[in-house]
Amino acid sequence: METIIGTLAGIFTSISTLPQLFKVIKNKDVANISWMMxxxxxIGVSLWVVYGILKNELPIIISNAFSVVVNLILLGYYIAYRK
Amino acid sequence: METIIGTLAGIFTSISTLPQLFKVIKNKDVANISWMMxxxxxIGVSLWVVYGILKNELPIIISNAFSVVVNLILLGYYIAYRK
Structure with missing residues (x-):
């Protein structure tokens, strides 16, 4: 049961940044996006990956590693499109 | 060690939405924010709270419960400020 909930939670949290990434790519506008966020x-999701490894919790490792990638791309676009 | 990493990870991920919330409150502009995100x-952080309760993992419960609150407020401002 826990693994199902953890996997679902991981999927939702890691895909959550995707709509924001697509919106930034489409509009090429990052004016209201907080680069600090x-x-x-x-930093947070990277630490969660470390936490998941230490606790050997696959849902936490996979979902947060995916978030690291998506957020790195979002940060890249932020740097590219900021005015 | 794990609890320290988990607590730090939780703090970073849960406070990460705050800069975006402050920016929305300051600029009163949500044009580029993805409400879907x-x-x-x-949904994801709520599921993480459930996961944390099932696994009795305090870092996961506290950080994600805080995220639920911050994201609820952000969603409220989004509804209030969208044009």
Whole structure:
């Protein structure tokens, strides 16, 4: 049961940044996006990957590793599109 | 060690939405914010709270419960400020 909930939670939290990434790519506008949010989240999800490894919790490792990638891309676009 | 990493990870991920919330409150502009991101994240962090309770993992419960509150407020501002 826990693994199902953890996997679902991981999927929702890691895909959550995707709509924001697509919106940034489509509009090429990052005016209202907080780069600090993306950076702090990046540190956080990276620490969750370490936590997942230490606790050998696959749902936590996979979902947060995916978030690291998506947030890195979002940060890249932020740097590219900021005015 | 794990609890320290988990607590730090939790703090970073849960406070990450705050800069975005402050930016929305300051600028009163949500044009580039993806409401889908906030909603999907809200579902995800709520599931993480359930996961944390099932696994009796305090870092996961506290950080994600805080995220639920912050994201609920962000969603409220989004509804209030969208044009």
């Amino acid at each position: 993306v950076s702090v989240l990046l | 906030v909603s999907v994240l809200l």
